[in-house]
Structures are given as structure tokens and as C-alpha cells.
Amino acid sequence: MSRIAVFGAGSWGTAFSIVLADAGNEVTIWGRREAVCADINDHHENRDYLPDVKLPDTVSATHDPVVAVDGADAVIFAVPSQSFRENLVDWAPVLPEVPLVSLMKGVELGSLKRMSEVIAEVTGAGEERIAVVSGPNLSKEIANREPAASVVACADEDVAKRLQAMCHATAFRPYTSVDVLGCELGGAYKNVVALAVGMAVGLGFGDNTTASVITRGLAETARLATRLGADPLTLMGLAGLGDLVATCSSPLSRNRTFGEKLGQGQTTEEIYASTRQVAEGAKSCASLLALAEKNDVDAPIAEHVDAVVAGRSTARDMMQAFIDRDTKAERD
Structure with missing residues (x-):
């Protein structure tokens, strides 16, 4: 039995803790709110x-990061991406020399860094200790132990295999990859595409429209990821197409739901006020757009989603802008 610390007591951190416990590990969740920790323990x-x-008996929780990492064989991070650096600065002094794993799907505003890059910068850990887990993993379905697959990516394939073994549970099948960049960008960009799909649904459009947005979203993701050095096959796999389909198609997706509300005419501020759940795409669309512009990559979906989220445009304007764009060959 391995001991694993999970920083983040939200829906995904908790669901992944169930996976880890089902795989035979002892899991300690760090939670920001002591009331949540007490609920888990009591x-x-x-x-x-x-x-x-119901959580397995081998899952416990604490508000103390020192207690969370005591004896840990791996540390998992599952907190909102835009507040991750601030939290990690506090946690870094107590982190052990073990694999550090990101479950987060975002690009940091300002620095335009992926979460693995933030981990490396703040902790000084080498790429051989930094991994990501990404795939079509909606929290509620994972927590209910519905069959699912995902990708564990690390530059060190042996570390990826060790982590793979730690989270291979009865209903959860992990694959390995060394393409950390491709997995992270696929996971971050699909949230932005899901916002656009949600807006189309909120406007009352059907499957033709949503399929078109999903497909062009995949093309946009691949343009940026491959420009930065990702393996294009990663974008065809679980961390790319798989995650994109799940997030864009399911009413359980926070990003799609956020987009639907935008399509129905709610403002970003009104949506934020109505839920404690974080839609990463609404936070990361500006940073992904900036990353695309920095690398001279055409990113119309990120551009228009950012405009709607920021209140500079409407969902209907966005959909019309997609139709009005200059025609071109599909692979351009």
C-alpha cells in the first residue's frame, strides 16, 4: 500500500482520491476548509x-499540509489553476522528494505557463518528478465508479508507469505517455471549446452546430499544441479527443454548463455568483488566447469565447462570427 497526498478537496480531488483508494492506496486529502475535512473524516x-x-475508509482529510504529506509516496494537486501558484508557494517547503502530479487543466494568466511548468518553477523539481493526469474524467461518474480511462504523462516513462500502477483501479484504466505538453494543452483547451459548445446549446442550436464547434476546436487545439512541440497523436487520444468529447457533450461538465448559461443571456458575474464550482475555461481562455497569439497561431474559438466571457461580445455574435469567417481549405 502506498501513501498518497491529494491537495484539493473539491469534486475532482475527491473523486480521484476514490480511484487511488480503490487501487489499494492510503489517501490523505488536504482541504482548504476545515468543515469539509471534518465531513470527510467523520x-x-x-x-x-x-x-x-461514500468514501473508502482509507481516505482521510486534513487542513494541515505537513500532516497531508507525512510519509507520502506521491503528491497530487487538484486545485483551481489560477490560484495554484499562490497555494504551491505555501506548500513547497514541506513537499517530499516524490513524484508531483497535476490534475489541473489550465494555463496561468500572466506567465502563460502550464501547471507542470508552475510546479517546476516553484518547487525546483526536475521534469522526471513532474507528471499530469488527463482524460475524459467527469468527477461524478468517476466517483460513482463508472468505467473510464485516462493518461498519466511524465517525461520519465518509468515514473509514469509507477503512477499508472498507483491509480489502476477496477473501474479506472490509466495509459502512459511522455508527452506532458500535449496532454496539458489538450486538457486546458477543451474547456474553452466546451464553453463555445455550451453557448451554442444555450442558444438552442443542435447537433450539427455542436459537432462543427467540437471538430474545429480540436483543430485549433492541435495547431497550438503542435506548434509548441506536442505529438499530434496525443490530441487524437484520451487527453485530446476523448476529453474534448466528454467535456463538450455532458451536462455534468462545468464548462459546458457555464457556456449554456452564457448562451441563455446570463453574465459571467451572475454565473460565478450562483456556484462554488470553478469552470476552468472561463479563467483560462484569456491565457490560452495570449499563448496562441504569442506563437502566431490562429485561435478564433479562444478569441471569441474570451470576448463573451469578458462581456465584450455575446454568444450569438460569436456564432455568427464563426459563420462569417473567410472560407479556406479544411486543413489550413
């Missing part, structure tokens, strides 16, 4: 984020 539930889901 009732084996996280009723704020995953109500009616």
Missing part, C-alpha cells in the same frame, strides 16, 4: 462537492 462523505458518495 462521515466518509464530501457533501459539499459529491453528495451521496
Whole structure:
């Protein structure tokens, strides 16, 4: 049995803790709010984020990062990407020399760094200790132990295989990859595409429209990822197409739901006020657009989603702008 620390007591951190426990590990969740930690310890539930889901007995929680990492064989991070650096600066002094794994799907505003790059910069860890997990993994379905697959990516294939073994559970099948960049960009960009798809749904459009947005979103993701050095086949796999399809198609997706509300006429501020759940795409669309512009990559979906999220445009204007763009060959 390995001991694993999971920093983040939200829905994804909690769901992945269930996976780790089902794979035979002892899991300690670090939670920001002591009330959530108490709920996990006293009732084996996280009723704020995953109500009616019973947690394994080998999952516990603490608000103390020192306690969370005591004896840990791996450390998992599952907090909102835009607040990650601030949190990691506080945690870094107590982190052990073990693999550091990001479950987060975003690009940092300002620095335009991926989460693995933030880990390296703040902790000084080498790429052989930094990994990401990404794929079509909606939290509620994972917590309910519905069959799913994902990708564990690390520059060191042996580390990826060790982590793969740690999270290979009865209903969760992980694959390995060495393409950390491709997995991270696929995971971050699909949230932006899901916002656009949600807006189309909110406007009342059907499957032809959403399929078109998903497909062009995949092309946009691949343009940026391959420009930065990703393996294009990664974008055809679980961390690319798989994650994109799940996030754009499911009403369980926070990003698609956020987009639907924008399409129905709500403002970003109104949506934020109505939920404690974080839609990473709404936070990362500006940074992904900036990253694309910095690398001279055409990114119309990121551009228009950012404009709607920022209140400079409407969802209907966005959809019309997509139709009005200059025609071209599909592979251009």
C-alpha cells in the first residue's frame, strides 16, 4: 500500500482520491476548509462537492499540509489553476522528494505557463518528478465508479508507469505517455471549446452546430499544441479527443454548463455568483488566447469565447462570427 497526498478537496480531488483508494492506496486529502475535512473524516462523505458518495475508509482529510504529506509516496494537486501558484508557494517547503502530479487543466494568466511548468518553477523539481493526469474524467461518474480511462504523462516513462500502477483501479484504466505538453494543452483547451459548445446549446442550436464547434476546436487545439512541440497523436487520444468529447457533450461538465448559461443571456458575474464550482475555461481562455497569439497561431474559438466571457461580445455574435469567417481549405 502506498501513501498518497491529494491537495484539493473539491469534486475532482475527491473523486480521484476514490480511484487511488480503490487501487489499494492510503489517501490523505488536504482541504482548504476545515468543515469539509471534518465531513470527510467523520462521515466518509464530501457533501459539499459529491453528495451521496461514500468514501473508502482509507481516505482521510486534513487542513494541515505537513500532516497531508507525512510519509507520502506521491503528491497530487487538484486545485483551481489560477490560484495554484499562490497555494504551491505555501506548500513547497514541506513537499517530499516524490513524484508531483497535476490534475489541473489550465494555463496561468500572466506567465502563460502550464501547471507542470508552475510546479517546476516553484518547487525546483526536475521534469522526471513532474507528471499530469488527463482524460475524459467527469468527477461524478468517476466517483460513482463508472468505467473510464485516462493518461498519466511524465517525461520519465518509468515514473509514469509507477503512477499508472498507483491509480489502476477496477473501474479506472490509466495509459502512459511522455508527452506532458500535449496532454496539458489538450486538457486546458477543451474547456474553452466546451464553453463555445455550451453557448451554442444555450442558444438552442443542435447537433450539427455542436459537432462543427467540437471538430474545429480540436483543430485549433492541435495547431497550438503542435506548434509548441506536442505529438499530434496525443490530441487524437484520451487527453485530446476523448476529453474534448466528454467535456463538450455532458451536462455534468462545468464548462459546458457555464457556456449554456452564457448562451441563455446570463453574465459571467451572475454565473460565478450562483456556484462554488470553478469552470476552468472561463479563467483560462484569456491565457490560452495570449499563448496562441504569442506563437502566431490562429485561435478564433479562444478569441471569441474570451470576448463573451469578458462581456465584450455575446454568444450569438460569436456564432455568427464563426459563420462569417473567410472560407479556406479544411486543413489550413
